[in-house]
Amino acid sequence: RDKPSGTVKITLSDHALESLVWPKLQPVLLEYPDIRLELSRDNGFRNIVEDGFDAGIRLGESVEKDMIAVRIGPDWRLLAVASPDYLADRPLPEHPQELIQHNCINSRQATGGGHYVWEFEKNGQELRVRVDGQLTFNSSYPMVDAALKGHGIAYLPEDLVAGHIAAGRLVALLEPWSPPFAGYYIYYPSRHHNSPAFKVIVDALRHHGPSDSEGTRDA
Incomplete structure (x- = not known):
């Protein structure tokens, strides 16, 4: 019972899913078998609160300013x-x-x-x-x-x-x-209600590249 468990629901684009998120999270699921992950592929913008998601993944420039955002990938173009x-x-x-x-x-x-x-x-x-x-x-x-x-x-x-x-x-x-722009971020409304399972997912996705100094934006 002391292992992280529960369901984490994330909305994201097909490119984010296949190029970045799934490669990072696939080994995490093997390590944490009690975590359930629901990845909803959607190339539009979703209201993560109204639609029942724990988080969304979008380009940094697209994330609303009242969200906590954590960089999960490098710049790209x-x-x-x-x-x-x-x-x-x-x-x-x-x-x-x-x-x-x-x-x-x-x-x-x-x-x-x-x-x-x-x-x-x-x-x-x-x-x-x-x-x-x-x-x-x-x-x-x-x-x-x-x-x-x-x-x-x-x-x-x-x-x-x-x-x-x-x-x-x-x-x-x-x-x-075609200059580079800010890459993908995972964003969510508040860190106060994050479950241990959600923290595992965010930490696994977190980007540790050269631009990581600007990796987290607080609400």
Whole structure:
């Protein structure tokens, strides 16, 4: 009875789940068999209190200011990519606004239902581009496959496409316009009611990289 036990419910995106959270938590569950973990994959924003979650995982810039937030991963960035076949008879975009002339693979936001507006930044200049194209997904993973098969330009987390870029299957575009940003945080409303099981999960996810000095934000 002295071992942490109970259920921890977390809402998070598919990319956070597969690239970061599951690899970190899988061994924890083997070590703590009395902890039950419910991971709800949702690429929109959920009200974790109203919807009955113990915590959410989102990018640092998306976390509400009244939440306690703990960094769980490094900075990362999005990259615009396309296959060599797609680019063979089309001009390379040199500026984000030129993307409107291309067939872009869109991402549907669960919250609000609109398309994700691609965000870029260079030398302090921020730019948002509303792209258009034949395909729309609500997950990053099929977008990778669509880009590989020449269906257009996709805007994706770098870790999902780095291997394909290195192998020449995809070409990175507009890299100077894609600086890193704050990575994933786990956030929750109050630390006063945290169970031992919840503390185990947070501690296992906590990021210990170079940017960990800014890893926790109190409400």
